[in-house]
Amino acid sequence: MPITIEMPKLSDTMTEGTLVKWIKKIGDTVAVGDILAEVETDKATMEMEAFDEGVLSEIYVKDGEKVQIGQKLAILLGKGEKPGAVTPSQAAPAPELATPVAKQPAKDGAPGAAETRAAKDQTATPPSIEPHAGDRVKASPLAKKLAADSGVDLGRVQGSGPGGRIVRADVEAAAQAAQVTQKIPVSRPPAPKPQPVAATLEDKRIPLTGMRKTIASRLLESKTTIPHFYLQSEIDAEPLAKLRKEINAAAEAAGIGKITVNDFILKATAVAASRVPLANAAFEGESIIQYGNVQLACAVAVEEGLVTPVIRAAQKKSLSQISGEIKDLAARARSKKLKPEEYQGGTITVSNLGGYGVEQFFAIINPPQAVIVSVGAIVQKPVVNEAGQIVPGQRFIVGVSCDHRVVDGAVGAQFLGELKKLLESPALMLI
Amino acid sequence: MPLLTYREALRAALSEEIERDENVVILGEEVAQYNGAYKVTEGLWKRFGDKRLIDTPISEAGFLGMGIGAAMLGLRPVMELMFWSFAYVAFDQIINNAGCVRYMSGGLLNVPIVIRGPANGGTNVGATHSHMPENLLANTPGLKVVTPATAYDAKGLMKTAIRDNDPVMVLENTLLYGEKWEVPEQEYLIPLGVADVKRPGADITIVAHGRAVITCLKAAELLEAEHEIYAEVIDLRSIRPLDEETILDSVRKTHRALVVEENKPFCGIASQIAATIQEKAFDELDAPVGRLSSIDAPAIYSPALEKKQLPDPQRVLTKVLQIC
Numbered sequence: 123m124p125i126t127i128e129m130p131k132l133s134d135t136m137t138e139g140t141l142v143k144w145i146k147k148i149g150d151t152v153a154v155g156d157i158l159a160e161v162e163t164d165k166a167t168m169e170m171e172a173f174d175e176g177v178l179s180e181i182y183v184k185d186g187e188k189v190q191i192g193q194k195l196a197i198l199l200g201k202g203e204k205p206g207a208v209t210p211s212q213a214a215p216a217p218e219l220a221t222p223v224a225k226q227p228a229k230d231g232a233p234g235a236a237e238t239r240a241a242k243d244q245t246a247t248p249p250s251i252e253p254h255a256g257d258r259v260k261a262s263p264l265a266k267k268l269a270a271d272s273g274v275d276l277g278r279v280q281g282s283g284p285g286g287r288i289v290r291a292d293v294e295a296a297a298q299a300a301q302v303t304q305k306i307p308v309s310r311p312p313a314p315k316p317q318p319v320a321a322t323l324e325d326k327r328i329p330l331t332g333m334r335k336t337i338a339s340r341l342l343e344s345k346t347t348i349p350h351f352y353l354q355s356e357i358d359a360e361p362l363a364k365l366r367k368e369i370n371a372a373a374e375a376a377g378i379g380k381i382t383v384n385d386f387i388l389k390a391t392a393v394a395a396s397r398v399p400l401a402n403a404a405f406e407g408e409s410i411i412q413y414g415n416v417q418l419a420c421a422v423a424v425e426e427g428l429v430t431p432v433i434r435a436a437q438k439k440s441l442s443q444i445s446g447e448i449k450d451l452a453a454r455a456r457s458k459k460l461k462p463e464e465y466q467g468g469t470i471t472v473s474n475l476g477g478y479g480v481e482q483f484f485a486i487i488n489p490p491q492a493v494i495v496s497v498g499a500i501v502q503k504p505v506v507n508e509a510g511q512i513v514p515g516q517r518f519i520v521g522v523s524c525d526h527r528v529v530d531g532a533v534g535a536q537f538l539g540e541l542k543k544l545l546e547s548p549a550l551m552l553i
Numbered sequence: 554m555p556l557l558t559y560r561e562a563l564r565a566a567l568s569e570e571i572e573r574d575e576n577v578v579i580l581g582e583e584v585a586q587y588n589g590a591y592k593v594t595e596g597l598w599k600r601f602g603d604k605r606l607i608d609t610p611i612s613e614a615g616f617l618g619m620g621i622g623a624a625m626l627g628l629r630p631v632m633e634l635m636f637w638s639f640a641y642v643a644f645d646q647i648i649n650n651a652g653c654v655r656y657m658s659g660g661l662l663n664v665p666i667v668i669r670g671p672a673n674g675g676t677n678v679g680a681t682h683s684h685m686p687e688n689l690l691a692n693t694p695g696l697k698v699v700t701p702a703t704a705y706d707a708k709g710l711m712k713t714a715i716r717d718n719d720p721v722m723v724l725e726n727t728l729l730y731g732e733k734w735e736v737p738e739q740e741y742l743i744p745l746g747v748a749d750v751k752r753p754g755a756d757i758t759i760v761a762h763g764r765a766v767i768t769c770l771k772a773a774e775l776l777e778a779e780h781e782i783y784a785e786v787i788d789l790r791s792i793r794p795l796d797e798e799t800i801l802d803s804v805r806k807t808h809r810a811l812v813v814e815e816n817k818p819f820c821g822i823a824s825q826i827a828a829t830i831q832e833k834a835f836d837e838l839d840a841p842v843g844r845l846s847s848i849d850a851p852a853i854y855s856p857a858l859e860k861k862q863l864p865d866p867q868r869v870l871t872k873v874l875q876i877c
Contacts, residue, residue, distance in 0.1 A: 262838055262839045262840055263835045263836050263837070263838045263839075264808050264836060264837055264838055264839040265839065266836075267836040283839075283840065284840075284875065287840075289839045289840065290808060290839045377798075
């Protein structure tokens with residue numbers, strides 16, 4: 123039966139979404155799990171997957187149009203079906219009812235919630251539309267992981283396990299088959315001709331991804347509306363290096379993950395922010411909100427741009443907990459597996475470009491936060507020791523960018539001072 | 554390497570430890586003059602005398618309590634239970650006193666006691682003599698639980714158990730007492746909490762403890778011969794502390810797991826292992842974790858049916874074929 127595709131609610135705060143681009147066109151065959159379109163929410167651009175199979179017969183919304191949640195986007199027809207079974211008048215009322223009704227359960231409590239849910243089911247899904255039985259793809263956890271890694275669409279794989287479950291062998295076979303078919307066109311053209319030099323000089327127009335748009339708008343807002351000021355301090359890295367070596371030697375013996383310099387910086391930031399709570403705050407127009415917990419965001423470079431996954435209540439967490447969490451969050455950020463709630467709600471951010479050899483910089487504040495910490499690379503340089511001699515030392519530069527509406531120079535200095543104290547006597551972080 | 558029975562290996566461990574440490578003393582029903590109900594302590598009374606081997610009345614709660622008190626004061630008693638089934642009248646001593654006193658004294662008191670004896674079904678001694686309480690015991694933080702499957706493991710684990718400063722429950726098996734394995738002459742210890750890969754394999758991980766390990770090794774041979782399935786058999790050896798890493802490493806290699814036990818299925822050891830695997834290696838699994846336990850009933854007294862109650866190689870094989 124024809125299926126109406128509506129604008130899904132993709133984040134908690136989403137009320138409308140922009141249909142950035144249709145990936146499928148009218149007449150395209152759609153399999154379960156295929157990407158139909160890209161939808162931009164207030165938070166990110168997400169891919170809208172098909173939950174049913176069929177042929178895309180009608181599209182009601184153009185690329186770039188803003189659409190309310192629940193509003194009809196397209197119609198999917200089953201095999202051999204003719205358009206017209208679902209008329210616009212049948213489907214159109216659904217979203218208008220569905221949105222307000224869906225909000226009620228929270229206010230009304232359990233009995234009301236049950237009623238409204240039933241009502242929503244009836245209205246949101248017209249009676250003529252039945253869910254497809256057997257839409258769920260049965261696959262083992264390992265098969266799912268391998269499919270995600272190798273880009274195999276499980277909807278197209280025949281399962282050979284008990285009850286038709288897709289197992290590892292099936293995914294591997296599908297991946298191999300895909301490689302073979304991909305290779306054919308590649309091998310067809312003879313030796314590729316060298317491109318004329320001029321071609322490489324041509325300008326290239328790169329369309330904005332959702333993430334790039336978000337970065338652009340938020341950082342423009344930050345740099346133009348937040349009065350930034352900057353402080354920096356040079357940190358003696360030797361005690362940190364020494365402690366890290368000791369901890370890692372012990373960690374290796376115990377088979378635990380190693381602690382990185384960045385882990386220490388995250389931990390130090392969490393502790394410093396809890397000691398100087400004014401730095402863990404945000405400007406909210408009529409008031410300043412000083413956060414109870416340090417929700418520590420950490421900038422992670424990903425293919426399209428960057429994301430800032432958040433370590434929750436970082437002030438309560440040990441160095442090894444922070445290390446474990448950021449490792450996991452960063453890995454999932456790179457593979458685009460973060461859930462929105464995992465990168466939202468940060469109260470202070472750390473940006474570390476030390477790994478790229480950058481010696482010093484000042485990051486732009488990540489609004490609505492008031493402070494961002496910028497970390498440079500550890501470098502060997504001549505330093506003057508306590509005896510007044512010039513000796514080789516290891517130093518790195520930490521900068522903080524502050525929102526002057528919230529953090530004054532003295533408070534920023536106090537925060538940076540705490541950070542320096544912790545990083546130069548890193549054992550303090552462990553107690 | 555000499556072949557020793559499981560019984561002889563245990564005896565060797567006991568006599569070596571009696572000689573090594575003057576605080577080691579063996580107590581239990583008929584352990585001394587009668588040479589032990591299952592002859593584990595045979596000859597030890599004659600050799601070491603009344604001070605080291607002490608016969609007790611038929612009163613498990615009484616003599617286990619005495620042993621626990623003695624352990625608190627510095628002795629290292631090894632308490633024999635004729636059957637672990639008889640420990641049930643002494644659970645207050647084992648769990649409330651031995652299991653909790655180190656915690657409740659704030660670490661001031663240790664209970665370096667070993668409680669040992671057979672815990673197995675399959676011998677037609679009836680439901681009240683066939684209990685396998687390893688899951689009940691391991692459920693108590695403060696108790697350590699080991700279940701040796703071979704003579705080699707029995708000796709190495711028993712010696713470690715005696716030297717451990719916490720209460721260690723050693724669950725033996727009367728069906729293994731007469732079986733022989735190679736046991737080195739020189740001294741060795743097996744640490745608690747280290748599982749043993751008894752047979753390497755690539756296709757499925759079979760986790761077992763106690764006599765179920767022997768059953769699984771036989772099943773693994775059949776699987777290889779008849780189905781070309783190469784099973785890796787892991788002997789837990791110690792239920793608590795539990796060597797999770799060896800299990801998880803194996804699952805990461807084979808991507809399939811079956812847990813086999815002679816214990817009952819409900820809240821058993823297999824449940825614990827299965828939960829651990831799905832929790833910590835979910836993405837590695839290519840099939841649901843299987844469990845194979847005794848049939849969930851009191852130990853069946855009919856000899857014909859009793860044979861069917863415990864997992865045998867054929868049932869392990871059938872279960873593996875369902876998973877692979």
